[in-house]
Amino acid sequence: MEKKEKDESGAFEDRAEVFEAALTAEPGLYILRLYVSGLTPNSVKAIENVQKICKDHLSGGYQLEVVDIYQQPIFAKEGQIVAAPTLVKELPPPLRKFIGDMSQTERILLGLDLRTRK
Numbered sequence: 583m584e585k586k587e588k589d590e591s592g593a594f595e596d597r598a599e600v601f602e603a604a605l606t607a608e609p610g611l612y613i614l615r616l617y618v619s620g621l622t623p624n625s626v627k628a629i630e631n632v633q634k635i636c637k638d639h640l641s642g643g644y645q646l647e648v649v650d651i652y653q654q655p656i657f658a659k660e661g662q663i664v665a666a667p668t669l670v671k672e673l674p675p676p677l678r679k680f681i682g683d684m685s686q687t688e689r690i691l692l693g694l695d696l697r698t699r700k
Contacts, residue, residue, distance in 0.1 A: 611645065614670065616669050620650060624683045635684070
């Protein structure tokens with residue numbers, strides 16, 4: 583799991599650099615960002631559920647960033663996040679957003695294009 587880290591100056595890494603790195607990522611790599619609101623029960627559950635989905639279904643082919651919108655509210659505005667927890671699949675296209683505690687695994691897998699509708 584990748585979290586937003588501060589460098590020595592205390593500044594967060596440039597989001598444009600993160601996006602450019604994502605564009606050059608190998609095919610099949612999922613770029614996911616999970617927006618949470620502190621350590622609320624729903625946020626903790628969402629983190630656990632997303633980590634389990636990634637571990638069980640993406641087998642190392644993912645980058646997961648967890649963003650606490652209480653500590654970094656500017657990222658919620660930039661990402662147009664209106665509720666938390668929200669999982670955003672940035673790559674591969676199309677962009678998808680999931681809201682809630684991420685306990686509906688099949689729905690998440692469908693949205694990530696890892697399952698097909700029956």
